[in-house]
Structures are given as structure tokens and as C-alpha cells.
Amino acid sequence: SSSTAVEPKTGVLFPGVVDGARRLLGIGLRKKNVFGLKNIDVYAFGVYAEVNDVKKLREKYGVLSESEVRGSKEFFADVLDQDLRMTVRLQIVYGRLTIGSVRSAFEESVGNRLKKFSGSDNKELLKRFTSLFRDEYKLPRGSVIDLSREQGYILQTKINGKEVGSIQSKLLCQSILDLYIGDDPFDKKAKEDIGAGLTSLLQN
Ligand code: DAO
Numbered sequence: 001s002s003s004t005a006v007e008p009k010t011g012v013l014f015p016g017v018v019d020g021a022r023r024l025l026g027i028g029l030r031k032k033n034v035f036g037l038k039n040i041d042v043y044a045f046g047v048y049a050e051v052n053d054v055k056k057l058r059e060k061y062g063v064l065s066e067s068e069v070r071g072s073k074e075f076f077a078d079v080l081d082q083d084l085r086m087t088v089r090l091q092i093v094y095g096r097l098t099i100g101s102v103r104s105a106f107e108e109s110v111g112n113r114l115k116k117f118s119g120s121d122n123k124e125l126l127k128r129f130t131s132l133f134r135d136e137y138k139l140p141r142g143s144v145i146d147l148s149r150e151q152g153y154i155l156q157t158k159i160n161g162k163e164v165g166s167i168q169s170k171l172l173c174q175s176i177l178d179l180y181i182g183d184d185p186f187d188k189k190a191k192e193d194i195g196a197g198l199t200s201l202l203q204n
């Protein structure tokens with residue numbers, strides 16, 4: 001669907017379309033367990049895809065039924081791997097986020113995926129990325145981070161609409177998207193909705 005959606009627990013609103021023609025597929029919540037004590041809600045997220053790019057997968061999947069597509073691991077693997085323009089929008093809901101904790105969460109979650117997809121721990125790539133997260137930056141509640149995969153596997157990062165960095169890395173794009181639509185996603189219900197959204201773009 002391409003209408004606005006509201007993440008129910010946090011009230012965060014996601015527009016139906018961003019970046020011209022990227023359509024909202026599904027929304028979810030990133031939680032983090034701290035010291036094994038409690039779960040905090042860190043950010044709400046929305047995943048978007050460029051309609052015309054998703055249609056490139058029609059040749060391969062267009063003959064399958066909706067439920068076959070949604071249940072296909074290969075389909076999600078193709079979405080992660082191929083040069084399809086997508087955006088993941090994060091809106092921070094945790095009011096005391098420090099850049100140090102963003103850096104270590106990134107090293108853990110994205111670091112695991114880099115290892116999963118490449119077989120090595122990519123310390124250098126990870127450092128190149130996290131060194132951009134300087135201590136003086138602030139991400140108060142309400143901050144919006146757009147992580148987008150542009151044509152040619154360019155990962156572009158915007159904070160509150162302002163571009164803060166770009167890096168060309170197929171592996172990094174794939175690893176970040178895997179957090180949301182991979183085998184062990186942050187929010188399973190969100191992944192299901194995203195799968196349904198992709199399927200409807202594919203078949204309509
Ligand atoms: O130490 O107070 C704390 C808990 C902080 C948890 C931070 C999780 C960070 C998740 C990544 C955010 C990316 C924008």
C-alpha cells in the first residue's frame with residue numbers, strides 16, 4: 001500500500017512515498033535489550049522500494065503465486081543482493097541515545113551481517129563507517145535517518161533530510177537491509193508486511 005502508516009506503539013508516522021517513487025512496504029520497531037534487564041524502544045522504521053526496480057524481478061517471480069513469493073528465501077535473498085533502489089527510514093524514539101552506543105550497536109548488528117555475507121570480519125570497512133559517527137553529533141528523539149541504496153550499490157545516509165555521507169559498497173547495502181528483511185530480522189511482523197508489499201508491487 002502507498003498510504004501513510006503509523007507505528008502503533010510509538011505513534012511515529014511514515015509517509016506512503018519518499019524520494020519521488022519509493023513506496024512504503026512495511027514498518028516496525030527496533031528494540032534493544034540493555035544489560036539483560038529491559039527492552040528499550042530505540043527507533044521506529046519504515047522500508048521503501050522503488051516500484052520500477054522491484055518490477056525487474058517479475059521475470060523470475062511473476063509466475064509464482066503470492067504465497068509462493070512470500071515464502072521464498074530466494075526472493076528475499078534477491079531483494080538483498082540486487083541493484084534495487086530502496087530506503088530504510090529510521091525515526092529515533094529513545095531520548096538518550098549516545099553516538100557511542102550507536103557505534104557499538106552498529107559494530108554488533110551490521111558487523112555480524114558483514115561476516116555472514118562475506119565470511120570475513122571486515123574490520124576495516126566497519127571502522128571506515130563508524131569513524132564517521134563522531135561524538136559531537138546528536139540524535140535526539142524525533143531525529144530521522146534515511147539509509148538508502150542508490151543505483152550502483154551506493155549507500156547514502158541522510159540525517160533530518162541532510163546528506164551526511166555516501167559509500168559505495170554492495171556488501172554494506174546488503175548487510176544493512178538484512179537487519180530488516182533477512183533471516184533473523186529485528187521485527188518479524190515488519191518483515192512479513194514488507195514481503196507482502198513487495199509481492200503486490202511485483203504482481204500489480
Ligand atoms: O546504553 O542507554 C543505553 C542503551 C542504548 C542502546 C542503543 C542502541 C542503539 C541502536 C542503534 C541506533 C542506530 C540509529
Ligand code: DAO
Pocket residue numbers: 030099102105106109110132133134137145157179
Ligand atoms: O539498528 O543496529 C542497528 C543499526 C542500524 C543502522 C544505523 C545507522 C546509523 C547511521 C547514522 C549515524 C549517525 C551518527
Ligand code: DAO
Pocket residue numbers: 129132133134137138155156157159164165166167
Ligand atoms: O549533521 O549532526 C549532523 C549529523 C552528521 C552525522 C554524520 C554521520 C555520518 C554517517 C555516514 C554514513 C556513511 C554512509
